[in-house]
Amino acid sequence: xxxxxxxxxxxxxxxxxxxxxxxxxxxxxxxxxxxxxxxxxxxxxxxxxxxxxxxxxxxxxxxxxxxxxxxxxxxxxxxxxxxxxxxxxxxxxxxxxxxxxxxxxxxxxxxxxxxxxxxxxxxxxxxxxxxxxxxxxxxxxxxxxxxxxxxxxxxxxxxxxxxxxxxxxxxxxxxxxxxxxxxxxxxxxxxxxxxxxxxxxxxxxxxxxxxxxxxxxxxxxxxxxxxxxxxxxxxxxxxxxxxxxxxxxxxxxxxxxxxxxxxxxxxxxxxxxxxxxxxxxxxxxxxxxxxxxxxxxxxxxxxxxxxxxxxxxxxxxxxxxxxxxxxxxxxxxxxxxxxxxxxxxxxxxxxxxxxxxxxxxxxxxxxxxxxxxxxxxxxxxxxxxxxxxxxxxxxxxxxxxxxxxxxxxxxxxxxxxxxxxxxxxxxxxxxxxxxxxxxxxxxxxxxxxxxxxxxxxxxxxxxxxxxxxxxxxxxxxxxxxxxxxxxxxxxxxxxxxxxxxxxxxx
Amino acid sequence: xxxxxxxxxxxxxxxxxxxxxxxxxxxxxxxxxxxxxxxxxxxxxxxxxxxxxxxxxxxxxxxxxxxxxxxxxxxxxxxxxxxxxxxxxxxxxxxxxxxxxxxxxxxxxxxxxxxxxxxxxxxxxxxxxxxxxxxxxxxxxxxxxxxxxxxxxxxxxxxxxxxxxxxxxxxxxxxxxxxxxxxxxxxxxxxxxxxxxxxxxxxxxxxxxxxxxxxxxxxxxxxxxxxxxxxxxxxxxxxxxxxxxxxxxxxxxxxxxxxxxxxxxxxxxxxxxxxxxxxxxxxxxxxxxxxxxxxxxxxxxxxxxxxxxxxxxxxxxxxxxxxxxxxxxxxxxxxxxxxxxxxxxxxxxxxxxxxxxxxxxxxxxxxxxxxx
Numbered sequence: 102x103x104x105x106x107x108x109x110x111x112x113x114x115x116x117x118x119x120x121x122x123x124x125x126x127x128x129x130x131x132x133x134x135x136x137x138x139x140x141x142x143x144x145x146x147x148x149x150x151x152x153x154x155x156x157x158x159x160x161x162x163x164x165x166x167x168x169x170x171x172x173x174x175x176x177x178x179x180x181x182x183x184x185x186x187x188x189x190x191x192x193x194x195x196x197x198x199x200x201x202x203x204x205x206x207x208x209x210x211x212x213x214x215x216x217x218x219x220x221x222x223x224x225x226x227x228x229x230x231x232x233x234x235x236x237x238x239x240x241x242x243x244x245x246x247x248x249x250x251x252x253x254x255x256x257x258x259x260x261x262x263x264x265x266x267x268x269x270x271x272x273x274x275x276x277x278x279x280x281x282x283x284x285x286x287x288x289x290x291x292x293x294x295x296x297x298x299x300x301x302x303x304x305x306x307x308x309x310x311x312x313x314x315x316x317x318x319x320x321x322x323x324x325x326x327x328x329x330x331x332x333x334x335x336x337x338x339x340x341x342x343x344x345x346x347x348x349x350x351x352x353x354x355x356x357x358x359x360x361x362x363x364x365x366x367x368x369x370x371x372x373x374x375x376x377x378x379x380x381x382x383x384x385x386x387x388x389x390x391x392x393x394x395x396x397x398x399x400x401x402x403x404x405x406x407x408x409x410x411x412x413x414x415x416x417x418x419x420x421x422x423x424x425x426x427x428x429x430x431x432x433x434x435x436x437x438x439x440x441x442x443x444x445x446x447x448x449x450x451x452x453x454x455x456x457x458x459x460x461x462x463x464x465x466x467x468x469x470x471x472x473x474x475x476x477x478x479x480x481x482x483x484x485x486x487x488x489x490x491x492x493x494x495x496x497x498x499x500x501x502x503x504x505x506x507x508x509x510x511x512x513x514x515x516x517x518x519x520x521x522x523x524x525x526x527x528x529x530x531x532x533x534x535x536x537x538x539x540x541x542x543x544x545x546x547x548x549x550x551x552x553x554x555x556x557x558x559x560x561x562x563x564x565x566x567x568x569x570x571x572x573x574x575x576x577x578x579x580x581x582x583x584x585x586x587x588x589x590x591x592x593x594x595x596x597x598x599x600x601x602x603x604x605x606x607x
Numbered sequence: 608x609x610x611x612x613x614x615x616x617x618x619x620x621x622x623x624x625x626x627x628x629x630x631x632x633x634x635x636x637x638x639x640x641x642x643x644x645x646x647x648x649x650x651x652x653x654x655x656x657x658x659x660x661x662x663x664x665x666x667x668x669x670x671x672x673x674x675x676x677x678x679x680x681x682x683x684x685x686x687x688x689x690x691x692x693x694x695x696x697x698x699x700x701x702x703x704x705x706x707x708x709x710x711x712x713x714x715x716x717x718x719x720x721x722x723x724x725x726x727x728x729x730x731x732x733x734x735x736x737x738x739x740x741x742x743x744x745x746x747x748x749x750x751x752x753x754x755x756x757x758x759x760x761x762x763x764x765x766x767x768x769x770x771x772x773x774x775x776x777x778x779x780x781x782x783x784x785x786x787x788x789x790x791x792x793x794x795x796x797x798x799x800x801x802x803x804x805x806x807x808x809x810x811x812x813x814x815x816x817x818x819x820x821x822x823x824x825x826x827x828x829x830x831x832x833x834x835x836x837x838x839x840x841x842x843x844x845x846x847x848x849x850x851x852x853x854x855x856x857x858x859x860x861x862x863x864x865x866x867x868x869x870x871x872x873x874x875x876x877x878x879x880x881x882x883x884x885x886x887x888x889x890x891x892x893x894x895x896x897x898x899x900x901x902x903x904x905x906x907x908x909x910x911x912x913x914x915x916x917x918x919x920x921x922x923x924x925x926x927x928x929x930x931x932x933x934x935x936x937x938x939x940x941x942x943x944x945x946x947x948x949x950x951x952x953x954x955x956x957x958x959x960x961x962x963x964x965x966x967x968x969x970x971x972x973x974x975x976x977x978x979x
Contacts, residue, residue, distance in 0.1 A: 407848060407849060437849070445845050448843045455835075460850045473835060
């Protein structure tokens, strides 16, 4: 095998943190090389150096055995290095063709030659098996197709080395599988791919080699054949990680949440929740499975008071709370880990300590009358930050400066520290790394064992299966089946999530 | 590649460094605006040194000039606080001008019509009525936004016109002082007048009220649950709702408080300066106050220096015109440039190579656009 790229002794420090510490990295021609590591391990920093977005403090980069200097992305592009960012760099009101030729416009007599450009891009993308419609507007395309446009854009600039920065974070499982087959066909055509991820499943699905980073160091390089999930997880986190959740049988108590014939409309006034019946008892985790968009969001919003229901009844701890205000729901003893962290869960421009009292700021000891006790708030914040191991330079740092995993820990710290009898957790581990997932899962089980009823809404089937005591499957706003977790298999749930019930099949 | 997506931890800098960098941009913005102003003066074939010396002397050159600057600082401070408080709740209160009029109207009525009250009853009563008048005028767009989702920008602009015309009608008809040559209300009772601070100069106790208001607004926003709610709604209304706060109630509350401050600004002019309300009571304070809040980045402690600067420019312009033959409009150019440089602070950061702190998030929410 010949080396396409070598990075030697790369160092990069940011104020207060050594993001990359003498990193050596080798990329072979035509391979898919996964860079695996937790959030903040230095993966993105390393590829940003390679793409010229950062300058390394030390270290050399060799391309095909020749040392090169990359001072800005333009240098990377001329050297055949292309990058697909996590957040796409596309102009929504432009067409696919216009986006792809941006910077290298095809002209005739000084005017844009759209017909010619569209034809060339159509042929070009077809060559790589990445069919895109050059005349479609970006804003009309799904996220998966937009990503494909980004890949075509990089290839069109004659990239031989393709960097994909957490490409699956924004994709549905089906779209992710499509991306993997695209990656495989590109590598078969001789393109080398650097694939950044923190999901173990994905490296086994697509990578040829794996380099694990932790705290700015290379921990090791291995192949999917030699490695095991638990070995990789240990390398990433630096200690043994429980990939499966250990929990005893549930000690069931009273019903803490009862939902009867609930109907809720979504923003477009479609009936998103269409007659759901559920019961959650104290001491159990009820998992709500389903493909995204089958009414989960609206169900959670109706329970927590963020959205009005049109029909049906919700009872929390035996008291009716149908269409109660969010404050009434919170005060009745509900903790809510919201699906959308940035939108609902946190005020990103607030310091950590303020975010930790977001739902209880008006009660003693945090406020006496209308005067807030900032000392009590700060003390409480410091205690939770230590207890929940939130990594931050200061308790006054703004929530927006935290990594995704720490943001979620912040929310979990706030919600699980209030005395509550019902926990609503919506997509609690979406986008988080292994260490954080383990942490959140353990806390959920702790809450359950402490006698809370937990409604866990997740599109991750693995998560539902490993945590739930019972599983309800939502399909088109209806709870088509509720079954004990012991009786559920991924295949069975998969069928239910597609709306197929076994009675009908048999 | 956006700053947010570069995940890294950064040590928080020491407080004093933070203060210096926070002050650097506005100070350099003023400096740069004056420098460009100098080029304009030069292009108009006038003497730059004479012009700017005139501006400085006009603003600070004598006790009289300095106190006059402070006289103008007073309404600017209160009106600037009004806009800043709205900004903190995510509201763009363009109606400060109207609330200013209504405050002046209500206070002048109590101040001339109520007779025989002792000072310690009459003056507070007149101040309170003025604040209430502004608060009421601010409450209307607040309610319209909370209940009907009508955008406050449109409604506050409309209410400005209504306020101007209402004052005009009332002053020329039921409240007219028949003895006056120009249409105006009767003079207010001495018991409702704000005392002068440095007689014979016009500087009055309204300045003290403005300074107290700065601390009250700061205390309210950062030390009370009310302020916590207002700021949360301004920073992230979805999270505020999630946390059980009433977004609509806070919209109304913030508009009421903002209106009260604006009303107090108008009240100070009547009780401390004019001692009556003329029909032609065009102030422009309401609109300038938006610029002042913008320059202060909506922080109460930034309002006073920003208001003082604006007042100095306004007060010094006259002598500059006299000395250098430069139109007072030059001051408008300088003011406009300051606003441009503050709003687009990247220009200043680029000119003077000031780096943005990594953990810095654009905190101020000017307006949330149309809809909702």
